Amino acid sequence: MVRRCCKEKLFHTMYQVIVLVILSIAVSVLVNALRPEGLIWMQVTQPPGTFDIESITPDEAWVLLSDNRIRFVDARSALDFYQGHLPGAVNVPHKDMDKAFMQLKSIVQSGSTLVTYCDDPECTLGLELARLLKNSGIDTVKVLTAGWAGWYEAGYPVEESMEGGAG
Secondary structure: OHHHHHHHHHHHHHHHHHHHHHHHHHHHHHHHHHOOOOOOOOOOOOOOOOOOOEEOOHHHHHHHHHOOOEEEEEOOOHHHHHHOEOOOOEEOOHHHHHHHHHHHHHHHHOOOEEEEEOOOOOOOHHHHHHHHHHHOOOOOEEEEOOHHHHHHHOOOOOEOOOOOEOO
16 A cells, blocks of 8 residues: 555656646747747758858948948847947848848849848858848848947947837
8 A cells, every 4th residue: 555655646746747847848938939039949051042141341331331332131139229230220130021021122122232230240140131031032132240249349330229120
């Protein structure tokens, strides 16, 4: 009788542990899915037909910006964008690219090259957005691999505003 009671308690405890682990995972997945900038579960591989994206330095971008030949596309979250962004930038987080595609296409048709960027060289969102744009038929796109941090550290101007969002 004592052994049976212990086995039942052990089984019951293990059952509770498994249920708690499953519930914890489910809640974590749900919270991540609801966050605007949730964690990436898997590394995105380059799809077939993806072209290499030309990179641009802050100095090169400044020259082109001074000649009104480029338009920045900020791939960061809306919150980061509102706290500060490159001059004239449009905020297009990766998940909003479909909504912003026509706006970006009209910018390119007006003669500007799109330059995507993210936080810094470690952040790949700018490159991923540039690849999406390129694969969607927008050929005049470059990536500012130094990102927001490289631009800011180079001493170029930045803007703070609630304007420029794509959606």
